[in-house]
Amino acid sequence: MTVLALTMQKGGVGKTTTTLGVGTELAQAGLRVLLIDLDPQSNLTMALGINPEELQHSVYEVLLNPTAGADFAIVPTAYGPDLIPATLELAGAELTLAGRFGRELLLRTALTETRYNYDFVLIDSPPSLGLFTVNAMVAADEILVPLQAHVFARKAMPQLESTIALVRQSNPLLQIGGIVVTMVDRRTSVNQLIEESIRETYGDLVYATVIPFNVRLVEAPAAGQPISRYAPDSAGARAYRDLTQELLQRYGIK
Amino acid sequence: MTVLALTMQKGGVGKTTTTLGVGTELAQAGLRVLLIDLDPQSNLTMALGINPEELQHSVYEVLLNPTAGADFAIVPTAYGPDLIPATLELAGAELTLAGRFGRELLLRTALTETRYNYDFVLIDSPPSLGLFTVNAMVAADEILVPLQAHVFARKAMPQLESTIALVRQSNPLLQIGGIVVTMVDRRTSVNQLIEESIRETYGDLVYATVIPFNVRLVEAPAAGQPISRYAPDSAGARAYRDLTQELLQRYGIK
Numbered sequence: 001m002t003v004l005a006l007t008m009q010k011g012g013v014g015k016t017t018t019t020l021g022v023g024t025e026l027a028q029a030g031l032r033v034l035l036i037d038l039d040p041q042s043n044l045t046m047a048l049g050i051n052p053e054e055l056q057h058s059v060y061e062v063l064l065n066p067t068a069g070a071d072f073a074i075v076p077t078a079y080g081p082d083l084i085p086a087t088l089e090l091a092g093a094e095l096t097l098a099g100r101f102g103r104e105l106l107l108r109t110a111l112t113e114t115r116y117n118y119d120f121v122l123i124d125s126p127p128s129l130g131l132f133t134v135n136a137m138v139a140a141d142e143i144l145v146p147l148q149a150h151v152f153a154r155k156a157m158p159q160l161e162s163t164i165a166l167v168r169q170s171n172p173l174l175q176i177g178g179i180v181v182t183m184v185d186r187r188t189s190v191n192q193l194i195e196e197s198i199r200e201t202y203g204d205l206v207y208a209t210v211i212p213f214n215v216r217l218v219e220a221p222a223a224g225q226p227i228s229r230y231a232p233d234s235a236g237a238r239a240y241r242d243l244t245q246e247l248l249q250r251y252g253i254k
Numbered sequence: 255m256t257v258l259a260l261t262m263q264k265g266g267v268g269k270t271t272t273t274l275g276v277g278t279e280l281a282q283a284g285l286r287v288l289l290i291d292l293d294p295q296s297n298l299t300m301a302l303g304i305n306p307e308e309l310q311h312s313v314y315e316v317l318l319n320p321t322a323g324a325d326f327a328i329v330p331t332a333y334g335p336d337l338i339p340a341t342l343e344l345a346g347a348e349l350t351l352a353g354r355f356g357r358e359l360l361l362r363t364a365l366t367e368t369r370y371n372y373d374f375v376l377i378d379s380p381p382s383l384g385l386f387t388v389n390a391m392v393a394a395d396e397i398l399v400p401l402q403a404h405v406f407a408r409k410a411m412p413q414l415e416s417t418i419a420l421v422r423q424s425n426p427l428l429q430i431g432g433i434v435v436t437m438v439d440r441r442t443s444v445n446q447l448i449e450e451s452i453r454e455t456y457g458d459l460v461y462a463t464v465i466p467f468n469v470r471l472v473e474a475p476a477a478g479q480p481i482s483r484y485a486p487d488s489a490g491a492r493a494y495r496d497l498t499q500e501l502l503q504r505y506g507i508k
């Protein structure tokens with residue numbers, strides 16, 4: 001069983017879209033998958049067609065009382081994975097939880113039992129290196145980094161790596177498991193140049209599969225459906241299928 | 255003199271690009287402009303061709319000791335506006351500053367004198383509603399919201415509005431001064447639909463000028479130049495010129 005944290009503090013690089021794309025493809029492949037929405041924006045929850053305002057429980061309560069475990073907050077989705085959703089309550093929680101003892105360990109503690117019910121757990125992080133992202137990193141086995149082929153995202157890697165180094169105090173084996181280049185428009189030469197720079201620096205960590213800019217991926221969240229259901233023949237859906245196949249090979253599955 | 259906070263918790267919507275685009279156009283129009291980089295990613299600082307690692311002072315020190323004012327941390331840029339830059343130190347500061355008395359008022363206090371040396375102060379916020387963004391909102395007269403015409407960004411507006419309502423406890427006159435629709439690709443029907451929805455809900459608050467998706471705006475940060483210098487004849491540069499003209503009309507200047 002593997003816990004992956006989708007983290008990159010640069011905003012809008014495809015963290016949520018990749019958590020959803022890979023998560024649903026893993027479930028379609030027959031694996032037991034849990035997705036966790038750790039972003040107060042609740043984008044992952046919305047993208048699965050779930051209205052955060054109608055939920056009984058959420059990840060906020062899981063963090064608030066980690067020794068009670070996480071099972072009570074799990075909801076099934078219509079697309080295969082289970083979900084621990086986020087609601088608005090999460091928005092003010094970072095400062096509230098900041099004063100707690102062991103504040104970086106809350107999520108990992110809550111997942112102690114829950115994680116063994118799944119083959120994969122994917123955690124969608126907010127665009128920051130604050131308490132929620134650190135909780136995701138402490139709970140994770142590896143980090144999957146979605147990286148837009150833009151300058152600001154490329155320049156964000158060193159800061160991400162130094163945060164990972166700090167988190168190793170609580171999670172010694174944590175490392176970057178893979179980097180996925182996202183939103184690539186083949187017509188844009190700057191995308192090519194930046195993709196090359198990423199491959200040069202990070203070598204085999206970078207997945208061969210690249211996620212193209214595909215308008216269906218902009219539309220799918222409006223329908224509350226993952227790309228594999230909204231537009232299964234689209235370039236976006238194909239790319240996430242290919243990426244998931246590659247990921248399964250890396251983790252020695254199938 | 256007007257202080258504008260560029261805030262939107264959804265990541266990657268064009269906050270930094272708009273702070274820079276409008277800031278440099280205001281300076282070109284002969285106005286005295288101060289930009290403040292309040293994002294630990296230091297993207298605004300980098301986009302102005304400044305290396306955060308070479309700086310003596312930064313916004314972190316301004317927040318740490320607000321009664322010393324902000325002038326000491328101001329650096330000139332090659333493009334007109336002055337800048338209070340961000341450095342890596344800012345990354346850990348949110349949790350450190352969270353315990354301070356009056357933690358939401360730090361930036362406003364620091365700008366008490368400094369603000370009167372400028373016609374416009376623009377503050378670039380990180381993609382969150384945490385302490386830095388709240389500091390920007392408390393210090394601001396109005397909020398300028400860059401809004402990508404995507405579902406997740408559109409759905410982020412209510413949460414932003416409720417945060418503004420909370421901040422009014424410290425800044426009673428705070429309101430949204432304007433909304434700018436960004437990264438619009440005329441070929442993408444979902445962009446049109448979402449832009450229409452934004453205009454329907456927010457009416458005159460939404461600027462007539464729309465910022466198109468323009469690859470020059472992806473390239474410019476790599477050159478460390480604002481769009482008005484990197485590609486003055488591009489659609490991106492034209493759009494920020496038009497937007498700034500519209501903004502000046504709203505504020506009754508020229």
Ligand SMILES: Nc1ncnc2c1ncn2[C@@H]1O[C@H](COP(=O)(O)OP(=O)(O)OP(=O)(O)O)[C@@H](O)[C@H]1O
Pocket residue numbers: 010011012013014015016017018039043125126127182183184211212213214215217218219221236263264265266381404405406407
């Ligand atoms: N490959 C793609 N092609 C086109 N649009 C995409 C693609 N991937 C994501 N998007 C769209 O771009 C926007 C940003 O993606 P997403 O929200 O997944 O990024 P994020 O990193 O989770 O953002 P945040 O930092 O705010 O959490 C979304 O509106 C999404 O629909």
Ligand SMILES: Nc1ncnc2c1ncn2[C@@H]1O[C@H](COP(=O)(O)OP(=O)(O)OP(=O)(O)O)[C@@H](O)[C@H]1O
Pocket residue numbers: 009010011012127150151152153264265266267268269270271272293297379380381436437438465466467468469471472473475490
């Ligand atoms: N109109 C545009 N056309 C094309 N690319 C754009 C446009 N505006 C911004 N960009 C690019 O898109 C990315 C996101 O923009 P930017 O970094 O300004 O957003 P942001 O809201 O400041 O992001 P963050 O939430 O991480 O602070 C950047 O790489 C930028 O170069």
Ligand SMILES: [Mg+2]
Pocket residue numbers: 015016017039043124125126
């Ligand atoms: Mg997201």
Ligand SMILES: [Mg+2]
Pocket residue numbers: 269270271293297378379380
């Ligand atoms: Mg920014």
